Amino acid sequence: MSLRSRFGAFALVGTVAASLAAPAFAQAGDASQCLVPGGWARADGVAPQVVDGAGLLAAMAQRAVVLLGEQHDDMDHHRWQLQTLAALHAQRAHLVIGFEMFPRRVQPVLDRWVAGELTESEFLAQSEWNKVWSMPAELYLPLFHFARINRIPMLALNIEPTLTRAIAEKGWAGVSEAQREGVGQAAAALAAYEDFLFEIHEQHALARGKSAAKTARSDAGFRNFVDSQLAWDRAMAEAVVAGRQRHASADGALPLAVAIMGNGHVRYGHGVAHQLRDLGEHSIGQLMPVGADTACGELSAGLADAVFAVPVARQSAPPPPRLGVALEEHAKGVRIAEVTPGSLAQRSGLRPDDIITEVAGKPAKRPLHLIAAVRLQPGGTWLPLKLQRGGESVEMVVRFPVER
Known part of the structure; x- marks a missing residue:
């Protein structure tokens, strides 16, 4: 399926939903590759630097929050998330796992699943999986089972799509406090984030046959769009902070929170991390999976604390169907x-x-x-x-x- 937008987790409210999942695009003609399949690299200079995975994850385990990105429909990304979760859990057993995939209203269902009170089919039905996310459950079930067998609390991080749509149509100020699901005022977008969102907004306008020349940053449509993305990031950041507090140990120690979400909420620290910092949490790790054949030009400094090079499958199977x-x-x-x-x-x-x-x-x-x-x-x-x-x-x- 061909999507003109470059978002993977967002929506306009929707077209944006497929390309925030991918990291920055390569510069034209840049075909050089610099990643080792199955290895970690740090994108903090002219070219990514190979880093020791054990040392990296030991350091990540000492953070308050670690964000794990993904492209939603890539099974290898979820396999990477599982092995990373296991490594972090081995070093810091006091852990909670947050999921973008669930709206906060289904939190009681997640609690019952972790407690072993629901079968797999009951969990998917009661959490309304096919309604709230609808990607194949097989992509995420290993993560859900890992949480259940280890009795690791799962956190529902998201808000309802109806709220993000309402904000995109009316702006944050146009949505009543009663409709906001308890989400607070988001920190203003970083300039680089707003630049990226503006590019997406222009693509959306062109896809609908509108002239890019008519698009301006002051347009109400764009301002509302920014508001909707900020509210989305803010909601997940608040849910992570609240979840850590809710699962503090008897002596007051807070758990490590590992949050599973689309790459777009992670890349460059513009999304959820920015909102976490505004909430007073600065101990944040950000990790992302990328294809091992990713060109060096795509891995610009600051993309994440580190990226993991997922080996590229070599197979003769035809590409997945596309509607166009x-x-x-x-x-x-x-x-x-x-x-x-x-x-x-x-x-x-x-x-x-x-x-x-x-x-x-x-x-x-x-x-x-x-x-x-x-x-x-x-x-x-x-x-x-x-x-x-x-x-x-x-x-x-x-x-x-x-x-x-």
Whole structure:
């Protein structure tokens, strides 16, 4: 699926949802590679420097908070998170694990899961996994089981998508205090973060056929967009701080909090770490996985405290299916902002402004829901969609070509 946006965890509120997952893009023509597969490197100079993993993780275990990034749909990223969690837990057993994937309202379900009171299927059903995240549960289940078998508290960090959408539409000031789910006023965006968000906002405007020349940083649409991203980061930072306090030991010692979230909330310390510092927490570690074939130019100084080079799979399997659309969230489902000419989407009859409401009989609330369904679709099969077009309900089937 082709997304014009460069975000992976954010949404406009939605188009942004697929590329914050990736680190900074390589400079044109920079094909040099400098990572050792299965090794750690520090991006703090002209070129990444190899670092000793044992020493790095020993130092990270002494921090108050460690943020572990991910690209949501990459299983190797989650395998890396699991081994990193295990290494940190071995050195500091007093630990809590926060998850971007869960809104805070399902915290009681996470507590019952860790206590061993729920089966796996009960946990996924009661936490409304297919509604709140909808990436394949198999990607995250090893992390959830690790927490349960070790009785490590899990923290639900996120807010409801309806709140981020409301802020994106009305701005922070336009949303009543009763709607804010207890989230406080976020620290202002760092200049570099706002620059990045502005670039994303311009891409979104172009995808919708608007001239970039008409876009300005003072535009209400952009200011509201910034507000929504800051509120998202702030909410997760506050949940991490509160979770550490809630699980303090009898003598008052606070646990290490390891937070699982999209790379976009981690990169360069612009997202959650910035909000944590505003809350008074400065002992923060930030770690990210990247492909071992990542070009040096992508690993600019300050990207994270360290990156882990995930070996690139060498296989002859065909790439995952792609519809060829740009997506964004909508109050009624997932809106198609753009259809690539000649793509599977165009051949199937999908059009810009279609609002997909169901995928294979399940509600489509976020772009990730559609992305996950498409990427898991075997060749030669059909994927039923239900959508709104011009106020009418339309049912459609996407026929995926047979793999060759």
